[in-house]
Amino acid sequence: MLAILAQAVINGLLIGGVYALVSIGVTLIFGVVKIVNFAQGEFVMIGMYISFFLASSFGVDPLLSLLISMPVLFGIGVLLQHFMIRRVLGLGDMPQIFLTFALSLLLMNVALLLFTANYRTVQTAYSELSFHIGPLYFPVAKLIAFGIAMLLSAILYLFLHGTDLGKAMRAAAQNREVAMLMGINPDRVFCVAVGVALALAGAAGSLLMPFYPAYPLVGQIFVLMAFVAVVLGTLGNITGALIASLMMGVAESLGVQFVGADSGLIVVFVMLLLTLALRPNGLFGGWAR
């Protein structure tokens, strides 16, 4: 019993690491640009398809294709901010919500047209591999994904706190006007923030590919997880989003283990509604509301 519980927690933590990359992206965009990106899950989907096609056409290992999916999605993010999001900033809720919402619909359905609804998987040497410690087993692919996800989160943290551009980003998040007075160009900072957030989503996609199928609607579950984690971890708080994502992963895994295999989604939605009802400001304080 205890072993089953421990195994469920481990599974949850490992997948939670990937959720964290998506959540950190959502919370970064929200913190800096003050937009909720409904399409974040679709960028995970794009990252997955990039890795899938690199693997199936050129035999590139999904983990190696991280080096391609991240820059490509960074570029998409800069373009997205410059040509679309920038135009709706300050226009009120309707355009801000429905722009990224429409983008999410568009990307899902274009993917459906181009790639059909079929599940695509990549088999790697380590896809089925796992090792045991006592009664617990650790799937290698998920362990690698978790490790790289944590590494990327740490790099982002150092970037935000140790570099001028990162500090400028945090300054723009705290107070856009004062940041402008200090000589920070908000447009540039916003482009980098959205670019980085999408690059993280792309990384999540590539990391998932060895053990998770790609299909056009795959982003939905990730973005919903991210929304819950972002609220739970306090909007705009990156460390909070990371911790909350790990918690979400564990909650989902426990739900699947003890309530039923089809209960994953119900657990997510109920957690979302409970969070919004009981702790709408999240569990942790933060530098941006």
Add this chain to the structure above:
Amino acid sequence: MKSTLLARRWFSVAALAATALVLPLIVSDPFALDIFIRVLLFAFIGVAWNLMGGYAKQLSLGHAAYFGLGAYTSTILLIRFGISPWIGIIAGGVVAMLASLPIGALCFRLRGPYFAIATIATAQVLMLLFLKFRDFAWGAEGTTLPNLGDAPLMMQFESRAAYYYIALALLAIGLAITHCIERSWMGFYLVAVGEDEDAAEAVGVDTTKIKRHIYLISAFLTALGGTFYVEYIYFIDPNTAFSFNVSVEAALVSIVGGIGTLWGPVVGTVLLEATSALLQSWFGSGHGGVQLTVYSLILIAVILWRPSGLIGLFTDLYQRFTYASAARAKEVPLDG
């Protein structure tokens, strides 16, 4: 001047209503009638969404919850208890109103994007619940409605035209309610809430109450649409009744047409459904994704270039035209 404008407006509404009334007498092609019925139904649901999403700017993406509750209430009453859908449609509306109270209490604490996300979650939770209710509500397989032949008292008709007239009546009711609310104190309060909730609260608008009231009305109307839809297609399952596409389309037609305007949802639905029908005749119905791809492109274009919706485009052109003719009329006495 004002009275002639008013008279002209009443005349155009009367002309539109007359056209809508005689349309099924001229067009008998069932495919075309089916498109007209879909236009009327989705325009009606758009109108219901627009009351809350357009005027009070509470951007719900979960109106499928009420569509589904209406559909399931009347179907359960019909199949389990043999009660006519004419009573069921009202019962469904009442159930939706009751459901909107706790859902509203939860979601109205949130603003902007998080309100939208919470409403998505409520509709999805309801869908998942109805997937579980195997004994009482047929679970995931759903059920077909019993075909009683030509039974007007049970809302079943041989001719499609009858369904057309019901949908038309629903839309007329929705528009009339919107028209009344728009001109009442409630309409002004709603617009105040939509413009700036804190400011509205500060000048004494009970924003919680007004949001609750408009949500009741909006949920009731949406549920009527749900009942009508399952009566029309003779089939119900959770994926149809609580379809996320219903939530999306309700918002979409209003935004594309003109959010927070009386005729916006109608204009939006006509445009989107016409596009959809054209796409179907070009690509066939086999290509999943074409319709929503085009819808989302239209939505993005409207948001980036015309956030007030297409109806704004028409009124702009109309005003430019009338001002131009008014200016020409003025010039004459000055010269002479």
